[in-house]
Amino acid sequence: NVSMTVVRRLPKYYQYLKDLEDRGVEKISSKELASLMGLTASQIRQDLNSFGAYGQQGYGYRVLELKEAIKQILGLSATYDCILIGGGNIGQALAKYNHYRKDGILINAIFDVDPEEVARKTDIAAYGMDGLEDYVANNSVDICILAIPREAAQNVADRVVKAGVRAILNFAPIDLDLPENVIVNNVSITDNFYTLTYLLAEDAML
Amino acid sequence: NVSMTVVRRLPKYYQYLKDLEDRGVEKISSKELASLMGLTASQIRQDLNSFGAYGQQGYGYRVLELKEAIKQILGLSATYDCILIGGGNIGQALAKYNHYRKDGILINAIFDVDPEEVARKTDIAAYGMDGLEDYVANNSVDICILAIPREAAQNVADRVVKAGVRAILNFAPIDLDLPENVIVNNVSITDNFYTLTYLLAEDAML
């Protein structure tokens, strides 16, 4: 199988290939793609070969064909029904960002302890937390996004999994303790700040 | 020097040690810390040894001492003056999140093409884009956060660097082309969604 390190590079390939397609470029060599993306040509060949044979010796890669292949590998040819729990600052930013809809990632409902406040700020249907289990039982839910305070995250995640949801995108700064068969991806915006402060502190010491 | 893979694990150590301190735990063995964090004891010893000798054979690590050491390595014992460019959805979420202030990461001003709209939603001073260079010349700016549309990001980043800012946290989905001596960290929320869709698509194929 393919390592997650390679998988995590795929979105970057996908972005660059979309840009090339927008610019009308039909084919590109691994060398040209490498210099564009700041990688080596052998890294590109190695990454892409782990998913199948795409390029041709001496010809390079067909941009449209490779883009579609990566889109397929990333699962973006399907659509995903999502619920968002927590319609606060982060939740609102996610709900209002329409690029996700273009990728087939649809936020269909928001759950919050204060649904009236949430409903004032967004057009997506907002529900109280007591409506969660009924909603999951009667609607398709592929992904649950958690944008709630850290203290509430484990309890709410347990409810979501018990209700039958199998994938969680978690913005709360806590490692959720969930069954093996649940896919969890933690997003930490704060860690990105810490990387900068580390590098600035290192700079200052040089 | 220390590899960035290890550096990117430090925020997680920092979070766990803060939690242990809150719970009044004074010392912890690498084995106990490993089981708590889902790592191996040898990984923990290897990571921490790359920054200096912290644990004692047979005794383990002093929680407070190790936490302070990691805080120091992450540069969090200093304060960082930040400006935020783009006071839209993401910008507002960052501006309103007060955990950063506790870490000494201070957002002191927001710049936007529509500063009146931004000023309505937050207490932080909001300026038009023509005030950028003057502000950087007359105030301390350690980090610039970019939360603007992709099309505007390169031009704005060039202005920010020309004005003298050396570190950028970029939320726009584009790789900025900047001089070597500028520290840039790209945050991609979208990539986290793609990781989930990849894993869901993989699951569906099994």
Ligand SMILES: NC(=O)c1ccc[n+]([C@@H]2O[C@H](COP(=O)([O-])OP(=O)(O)OC[C@H]3O[C@@H](n4cnc5c(N)ncnc54)[C@H](O)[C@@H]3O)[C@@H](O)[C@H]2O)c1
């Ligand atoms: N805003 C940021 O920049 C940022 C950065 C890093 C991490 N985070 C994390 O993201 C999460 C969301 O942050 P935010 O800034 O959007 O917070 P917020 O306070 O603006 O929003 C939280 C929302 O969750 C709701 N809520 C609270 N308890 C709940 C519960 N038990 N069940 C359901 N809903 C509940 C609140 O009513 C509110 O609408 C937090 O865990 C935070 O630590 C935020």
Ligand SMILES: NC(=O)c1ccc[n+]([C@@H]2O[C@H](COP(=O)([O-])OP(=O)(O)OC[C@H]3O[C@@H](n4cnc5c(N)ncnc54)[C@H](O)[C@@H]3O)[C@@H](O)[C@H]2O)c1
């Ligand atoms: N919201 C999300 O969930 C999300 C997810 C992934 C990536 N992003 C990226 O983050 C960035 C910000 O997203 P958002 O959702 O906050 O967008 P937004 O449209 O809500 O906010 C953008 C802000 O930038 C300002 N602006 C536009 N052009 C400008 C310029 N030339 N100079 C200065 N200010 C300018 C606008 O007035 C607005 O206040 C975008 O690049 C977006 O692609 C957002």
